[in-house]
Every structure is written in C-alpha cells, then in structure tokens.
Amino acid sequence: MPARDLFHDVVKNALIKDGWTITDDPLHIRYGTLDLYIDLAAERLIGAEKAGRKIVVEIKSFTGASMIHEFHLAHGQYMSYLRCFGESGI
Numbered sequence: 001m002p003a004r005d006l007f008h009d010v011v012k013n014a015l016i017k018d019g020w021t022i023t024d025d026p027l028h029i030r031y032g033t034l035d036l037y038i039d040l041a042a043e044r045l046i047g048a049e050k051a052g053r054k055i056v057v058e059i060k061s062f063t064g065a066s067m068i069h070e071f072h073l074a075h076g077q078y079m080s081y082l083r084c085f086g087e088s089g090i
Contacts, residue, residue: 002026002037005059012040015057020044027056031084038081 012022024041040057058077062070 005039006061006063008039008059011057011059015040015042020055023054029084034084036081036084 012025016022020042021044022040022042025039027038027041029036029038038056039059041054042057043052043054045052058081060070060074064070
C-alpha cells in the first residue's frame with residue numbers, strides 16, 4: 001500500500017466538513033493482476049433523494065525537487081486510471 005500524501009488528512013477533513021462521507025481510505029481496486037490504491041472514496045446524499053454522488057480523490061502535493069516531474073507522474077497515474085475505468089468512472 002502506498003504512503004499517504006502530505007496533505008491527505010487536510011483533504012479528508014475538508015471533504016467531511018463539506019458533507020461527504022468517506023467510504024474508503026484508501027480505495028483498493030483490483031484490475032486484472034494489478035492492485036490499484038486511490039487515496040479516498042466518498043459519497044454524499046443529494047437532498048431528500050436516496051441517490052447520492054460518489055467520488056474518488058487522488059491527493060498530490062508536488063513537493064518534490066521538480067514540479068514538472070511530479071506533474072508528469074500524476075498525469076501518468078491519471079491516464080492509467082482513465083484507461084482502466086474509462087470516463088464514466090469506477
């Protein structure tokens with residue numbers, strides 16, 4: 001399991017204060033032979049409806065020596081998720 005990002009707890013607390021319920025910390029997904037870990041999964045009920053909104057959140061702080069390198073790593077991770085799950089989500 002990957003290490004938590006520097007801002008993990010800050011983002012998690014912000015989501016909770018905004019009315020989201022954290023459902024997974026982290027979210028583990030098996031894709032073929034790969035084990036993927038996304039930092040957070042959350043859901044929120046919408047008004048009086050029983051249906052809700054669900055999100056997954058990947059937290060990045062870009063604190064390395066090169067912001068461009070960090071960006072490329074994050075973009076590659078995003079593209080991997082997109083390829084695995086498509087634009088419709090998980």
